[in-house]
Amino acid sequence: MQNSNASKTTGEPSVSLRGITKSFPGVAANDHIDLDIYGGEIHALLGENGAGKSVLMKILYGFYHADAGEILLDGKPVSIQSPHDARNLHIGMVFQGLNMIPVLNVWENIALFLPDLKPMLDYKRIEHRITEMSERYNLKVHPHKRVSEISIGEQQKVEILKLLLSDARVLILDEPTDVLAPHEVEAFFGVLDSLRKDGYAIILITHKMKDVLECADRISVLRGGRLAGTMLRDEATEEKLISLMFEKEVPGLKTKPGESRDKGAEPLLELRDVATGTQGAGSCLKNVNLKIYPGEIVGVAGVSGNGQKELCDVILGMEPSTGGKKLLYGKDLTNASIGTMRKNKVAFIPEHPMSMATVPFMTVLENMSLTKTKRYARRGGFSVDWEAVEADVEETKERLELPPVPLYRLAKTLSGGNLQRMVITREMVDNPELIIASYFTRGLDVQSTIAARQALVKAREGGAAVLLVSEDFDELFTISDRMVVLFGGEIVGEFKPEDTNIYEIGYLMTGSEVRHDTEN
Amino acid sequence: MIRKTEKNTLLQSETLRDTVVRYVLMILMVIVFFGLILLIYGINPIQSYKDIFSSTLGSAYGFSEVVVAMIPMLITALAVAIPWQVGLINVGGEGQLYIGAAFATWGALTFSSLPAYILLPLMIVLGMLGGALWSFIPAYMKAIGLVNETITALLLNSVAPKLVGFLIFGYWHSAMDTVKTANFVSAARLPTFFGTRIHLGLIIALVLLICFWFVMKYTRWGLEMRSIGGNSHAALRNGLPVKAYLIIVACIGGAIGGLAGMTQVSGFYGVLVNNFSTGTGFMGFLICWLAGGKPLGILLMSFVVAVITAGGNMLQLTQDLPYAVINILLAFTLFIVLARPSFFGRNKA
Numbered sequence: 001m002q003n004s005n006a007s008k009t010t011g012e013p014s015v016s017l018r019g020i021t022k023s024f025p026g027v028a029a030n031d032h033i034d035l036d037i038y039g040g041e042i043h044a045l046l047g048e049n050g051a052g053k054s055v056l057m058k059i060l061y062g063f064y065h066a067d068a069g070e071i072l073l074d075g076k077p078v079s080i081q082s083p084h085d086a087r088n089l090h091i092g093m094v095f096q097g098l099n100m101i102p103v104l105n106v107w108e109n110i111a112l113f114l115p116d117l118k119p120m121l122d123y124k125r126i127e128h129r130i131t132e133m134s135e136r137y138n139l140k141v142h143p144h145k146r147v148s149e150i151s152i153g154e155q156q157k158v159e160i161l162k163l164l165l166s167d168a169r170v171l172i173l174d175e176p177t178d179v180l181a182p183h184e185v186e187a188f189f190g191v192l193d194s195l196r197k198d199g200y201a202i203i204l205i206t207h208k209m210k211d212v213l214e215c216a217d218r219i220s221v222l223r224g225g226r227l228a229g230t231m232l233r234d235e236a237t238e239e240k241l242i243s244l245m246f247e248k249e250v251p252g253l254k255t256k257p258g259e260s261r262d263k264g265a266e267p268l269l270e271l272r273d274v275a276t277g278t279q280g281a282g283s284c285l286k287n288v289n290l291k292i293y294p295g296e297i298v299g300v301a302g303v304s305g306n307g308q309k310e311l312c313d314v315i316l317g318m319e320p321s322t323g324g325k326k327l328l329y330g331k332d333l334t335n336a337s338i339g340t341m342r343k344n345k346v347a348f349i350p351e352h353p354m355s356m357a358t359v360p361f362m363t364v365l366e367n368m369s370l371t372k373t374k375r376y377a378r379r380g381g382f383s384v385d386w387e388a389v390e391a392d393v394e395e396t397k398e399r400l401e402l403p404p405v406p407l408y409r410l411a412k413t414l415s416g417g418n419l420q421r422m423v424i425t426r427e428m429v430d431n432p433e434l435i436i437a438s439y440f441t442r443g444l445d446v447q448s449t450i451a452a453r454q455a456l457v458k459a460r461e462g463g464a465a466v467l468l469v470s471e472d473f474d475e476l477f478t479i480s481d482r483m484v485v486l487f488g489g490e491i492v493g494e495f496k497p498e499d500t501n502i503y504e505i506g507y508l509m510t511g512s513e514v515r516h517d518t519e520n
Numbered sequence: 521m522i523r524k525t526e527k528n529t530l531l532q533s534e535t536l537r538d539t540v541v542r543y544v545l546m547i548l549m550v551i552v553f554f555g556l557i558l559l560i561y562g563i564n565p566i567q568s569y570k571d572i573f574s575s576t577l578g579s580a581y582g583f584s585e586v587v588v589a590m591i592p593m594l595i596t597a598l599a600v601a602i603p604w605q606v607g608l609i610n611v612g613g614e615g616q617l618y619i620g621a622a623f624a625t626w627g628a629l630t631f632s633s634l635p636a637y638i639l640l641p642l643m644i645v646l647g648m649l650g651g652a653l654w655s656f657i658p659a660y661m662k663a664i665g666l667v668n669e670t671i672t673a674l675l676l677n678s679v680a681p682k683l684v685g686f687l688i689f690g691y692w693h694s695a696m697d698t699v700k701t702a703n704f705v706s707a708a709r710l711p712t713f714f715g716t717r718i719h720l721g722l723i724i725a726l727v728l729l730i731c732f733w734f735v736m737k738y739t740r741w742g743l744e745m746r747s748i749g750g751n752s753h754a755a756l757r758n759g760l761p762v763k764a765y766l767i768i769v770a771c772i773g774g775a776i777g778g779l780a781g782m783t784q785v786s787g788f789y790g791v792l793v794n795n796f797s798t799g800t801g802f803m804g805f806l807i808c809w810l811a812g813g814k815p816l817g818i819l820l821m822s823f824v825v826a827v828i829t830a831g832g833n834m835l836q837l838t839q840d841l842p843y844a845v846i847n848i849l850l851a852f853t854l855f856i857v858l859a860r861p862s863f864f865g866r867n868k869a
Contacts, residue, residue, distance in 0.1 A: 361750050381739055
């Protein structure tokens, strides 16, 4: 397949970007980037957060306008002023956060996007087209379900169908595997593969080395807004790509698992038969028993939607438990408010730093103060000691060796990585005793991820207990001292990372019963 | 640290200048458009503007009347601006105004023998209590998950005048007149200044405005309120008592609305008349919206709206224009301000 592909790429490129330059106030997001994309190839665009991948593709999609440079389609220069122009030129993009109207049905969402939509909706015909296309590429969806009711993996399929049915020939996918569970990724790559065989040009924006090596034909690496290099899959190795992505060496994670745990200590947090009622799309918890000791990281593995959110929210006090007890240092805090939990030094690092932890129109410094407003209040609340906030941030940064974040910018102007760094710094102020980290490295680039994990390990060495919810096996196996597996709202297994392997955890996660037969 | 402060003041002064220029240009646009309407109506716009000017800003008396009209607008705008900070839309200003006025009136009629320095504070407290209770109804119903607070507050706006009417007709009306109470004793009247109708309500409004600005900018509570308004979900996860804040701030907004009613009956009318307010509460909503909830903007827009209403009243008398024309003028202002024409290029980040 690699060979047949290489021959295809010798022809005329279907998209050529020439000297694309775009700057935002203070930063050059794209600096004279030249790129060729051929039909029938999966072209991976690799780079750190903020390397300019998304900006470049949003220029191709007409979302931004380049300050300089030109775009050629099949050799002819074109002007793309808006996403509408891009779609007319058969370019389609799936955004990172997906982009659908949740109250409408799947078929309605697709119909909205059709270029030849008639004033009267002929839903039979539209449904027929959806089914035809979805069978062809193995993108199974339920046209009559509401988008708000389907899983995020299925939503992504709908997004891709949307593009295919609107006759897009160039598909831009922004971090598509971020929202997928590990077992869905493989099927997704299968879809991409059959699309490639039919001559679609696929651009895959990603920062995941594994994705790139698994499915791309050619790989372009962006670094700091410039094209650092393009290579064929066969030439590429992990080392080569990493050296293109980063100027300096990536520091490894320093960790000594389990040393800091005090063996005879009381559990810091104990859940006894905790259950929750149904809220939203996830599973409710059933009889969850969990002890977390000071100085240990407990990893929670599981396919998302199996009770992880509920587990974190119950501990934080966001969601009421319908049964059982929650003890912190032996003290019953089952019905305590979030404020009380926070006062008892519980910290929370969420998966979506912007929507779950940040006030976008406040400065970073103001955001830093929000979990401990009482601590910084002076004269009974009539003034706020911003220098104390700054000092706390500085101290935490030093202690955990975190990279700095700009304090006087509006939070909404920060990149995803900086924003998560802000939240991590804030939550680590004043040595929290229990840290709930929920998918906290999702969407971070390699360096930020390492820094974030390092911060957790440091906090553990300082005696904190950590609950780490993650789908990333690397993360779970490198830094947890103990792992539990959540499936259907229940804890279905508990292991030490050195006593188990990905397969065992994986089978428990998917609720598979015949796990030993297939293990090899 | 020092460098940062310098940069901040620089930034602020720039935006302040921009804001002032922007508003002046917008007012000019209003003047031109409304002039066209007057021309169509067959009236000399220059003469009309001269009349408006001489009857408002051009004379000491006119100016004092503008200030008098501005007082309730300032206070009701604040009643909207405070809940605005936590993301609540207070559309119940009119109802709060009526109930506040009724509570204050009860105090004025019942304790008429008390000296002013006790009676007036008592009336203020009563007025605020009335408004707070009135806005507690929708806030509480919302909190327990019953009804949307906006619709409840809007409906209560038509209940409040009827309730006040019932109290006047049924219990409080004077011997001579069934549509109003007896005139308040002088101890129940807010003092006036300079022989004009400007009353202590102006000072109260300005002090409240400054307090509002100070609390939002410098205090812990302001910080917490802004964070709830900015992202209530994050605020909740950060451990702030969001629900309590929402209810309390809604009540504070209501209390200020009630205070507006108190200052109207005690400072302006000196008596509680049936249907005494025709939309003052809504005007406050409008002003707050125009001002984007900012203290300085509220002051500026209250003044502009007061000039328009006072000037419009004058036009009605001198040029024989229908009252609807004043509404056209107000609507023009609203339209142009909400469209926010960009004179300096939009969104300079």
